[in-house]
Amino acid sequence: MLCSYKLWVQASYPPHLTVLNQNSNIPIPKTKTQFQRKSLDGRFDDIDDDADGSGLRKFALPSHVKSITSTSNPFVKHCLKLKSSSSYRHSHASALVVGTTPIREIYRYKESSQEKTVIDCLLLLENAEIPEGLDTHSCHVVRVGSMVMKKLSGVQSAESIEAIALMRFPTSFLNLTVDQNKSDSQSWFPSTHRILVLDGIQDGIFLLPGCCDPFNEKALRASRGASFQLPIVSGSWYHLQTLKDTFNMKMLAGHPDIDGKLKKPFSLSQEFVHSVAHVPSCLVLGSEGRGLSEKSQLKCELVSIPMTGKFESLNVSVAGGIFLFMLQPKN
Structure with missing residues (x-):
């Protein structure tokens, strides 16, 4: 299942986020108003x-x-x-x-x-x-x-x-690559029970470099304005590692179960879901074209979606939906 990196996290947030209105992909120097x-x-x-x-x-x-x-x-x-x-x-x-x-x-x-x-x-x-x-x-x-x-x-x-x-832009949008004053990861989200992290492409979303701008025309239309409703933080792997260490999170990554891989993926079974039900977690999904980055594969525990037949991958939105549904605490 090759998909676009998305991460999920659990934590507790502070009340307010400062607006950071910059894109993580394209560094924008501050200019005069x-x-x-x-x-x-x-x-x-x-x-x-x-x-x-x-x-x-x-x-x-x-x-x-x-x-x-x-x-x-x-x-x-x-x-x-x-x-x-x-x-x-x-x-x-x-x-x-x-x-x-x-x-x-x-x-x-x-x-x-x-x-x-x-x-x-x-x-x-x-x-x-x-x-x-x-x-x-x-x-x-x-x-x-x-x-x-x-x-x-x-x-x-x-x-x-x-x-x-x-x-x-909503005050819930924060760009860590621009605002160096927001180094305290506990202030990034109001809650870190489940954070979706996008890399290269419910309580909040973390965007890694290379992600689509959440405020572009197509993203706004497809999400029906969700970019204005969810806390969104844009940062680097360094910031994500800080978040992981702060809340002692488990790093999971969706990956197809293909022979020859160095790490054998866990199966997204009910047993596996129960084992991480109360653990702060990040879920990473790789891009449909390139799959997971080497860094994601090294830092995360790989998890595959059980499939019948010989198909090896799912569309990222389908795979992401399955993961997000299965990893809900009630499941």
């Missing part, structure tokens, strides 16, 4: 202003702007760059969420958890109503034409998408 100001000729000018000391870049759409009809508008270009560039997205600590359903789900989750959802701007198709549940949320609402909506959403029929939200 930049605000966009509309000049006399109608263009937006950058203004350096690092008053908040965040080191993040900000693009502020003037409050008097209520509609955008041109795809050449600077704000539209800004949004398009947020969609296409991970480094740009992380330097602004913002992501574009396309579609009423994920926007509403993110907002409802934040409300239920009493956490503030920051929607910097809600782009609505002309004549479309504000999505139910968001009509009381105070944010900058801008009406856009069908051509603008089509360009930003990436779909051919603009009528199928009525809303796009420009959202700030």
Whole structure:
């Protein structure tokens, strides 16, 4: 079963995480905060202003702007760059969420958890109503034409998408490769009962180098906005080793039972599940193409999913689902 590395951990977390808005794959140097100001000729000018000391870049759409009809508008270009560039997205600590359903789900989750959802701007198709549940949320609402909506959403029929939200990264996102002050692993997650760690590709997620940006367009659409709902920590093997040592975790890795391997994998049996039921655990799944890295194979106890026939691997999402279900404490 060759899959994308994912790790699972158990621990207890502190109440708050500081927002780190950087991508683990692409080191982004801290820059001065930049605000966009509309000049006399109608263009937006950058203004350096690092008053908040965040080191993040900000693009502020003037409050008097209520509609955008041109795809050449600077704000539209800004949004398009947020969609296409991970480094740009992380330097602004913002992501574009396309579609009423994920926007509403993110907002409802934040409300239920009493956490503030920051929607910097809600782009609505002309004549479309504000999505139910968001009509009381105070944010900058801008009406856009069908051509603008089509360009930003990436779909051919603009009528199928009525809303796009420009959202700030959640405070539950932390990048350890950038924030050197968050070295205390006990503050990374609110709970470490089960942490999913992705390497090279429920209480939280740990991203190792080479992982997909959790705030890119496809990830947000596939996860239905889960990136805004789960604590996510991005770091290196050094940080993961620190987490393991702090909570004395068992390192497990999904791997097919193939003859000739140096280490014989354990079978994901009910007996095995019972043996680790009360042990803080990390589950690592390797990428579908390359499988587990050598480091994962050396540091982890290999576990295979019993299969009939001669098939040797499973799709990573299928394999991950089986592992996550079986390793739940109740199982």
